[in-house]
Amino acid sequence: MDKWCTIKAAKYIWQAIAIPKMTQEYFMLQALKEAKKAFDAGEVPVGAIITMNEKIISRGYNQVERLKDPTAHAEIIALTAAFNFLGSKYLPEATIYITLEPCLMCAGALYWSKINKVVYGAADIKNGYKKYIAPAPELESIGIAPLPFHPKTTVIANVLSEECGGLITAFFKAKR
Numbered sequence: 001m002d003k004w005c006t007i008k009a010a011k012y013i014w015q016a017i018a019i020p021k022m023t024q025e026y027f028m029l030q031a032l033k034e035a036k037k038a039f040d041a042g043e044v045p046v047g048a049i050i051t052m053n054e055k056i057i058s059r060g061y062n063q064v065e066r067l068k069d070p071t072a073h074a075e076i077i078a079l080t081a082a083f084n085f086l087g088s089k090y091l092p093e094a095t096i097y098i099t100l101e102p103c104l105m106c107a108g109a110l111y112w113s114k115i116n117k118v119v120y121g122a123a124d125i126k127n128g129y130k131k132y133i134a135p136a137p138e139l140e141s142i143g144i145a146p147l148p149f150h151p152k153t154t155v156i157a158n159v160l161s162e163e164c165g166g167l168i169t170a171f172f173k174a175k176r
């Protein structure tokens with residue numbers, strides 16, 4: 001990994017540090033720290049954390065290369081850890097913070113988890129779930145989660161999107 005890119009990625013993390021605690025941005029920063037672990041391991045830098053009552057109950061970062069498993073996305077790892085931690089197959093009181101728009105597989109896993117809220121950072125035009133789902137503004141306007149999420153799930157996009165997207169851009173720049 002080129003040194004300049006590592007420094008630049010560290011700068012993204014650093015820039016976000018002056019954030020008040022317990023806000024969406026604060027928790028997204030924690031997800032970004034997970035993404036930075038993936039970055040340092042040479043994985044596409046995506047991170048996720050799951051919170052309940054403003055406490056982090058699980059963390060995950062992309063480990064597709066290390067595990068040689070294309071399903072080892074940050075969300076899946078964080079979800080499995082949360083189910084284990086709670087001893088429950090549903091997370092109706094939890095929020096997941098993900099640095100990148102979830103893919104269709106992860107959106108499906110989040111559907112099955114019945115998670116309360118999904119908050120993500122940067123959009124993923126190439127592999128994000130939105131690529132496969134027709135927009136349904138009429139659903140969103142009355143507070144129903146966009147497909148393919150559970151009807152009770154709230155979805156919030158673009159939290160620290162510049163920092164989250166910048167880390168990914170830095171990663172692919174270094175790969176080239």
Ligand SMILES: [Zn+2]
Nearest residue numbers: 073102103106
């Ligand atoms: Zn995914």
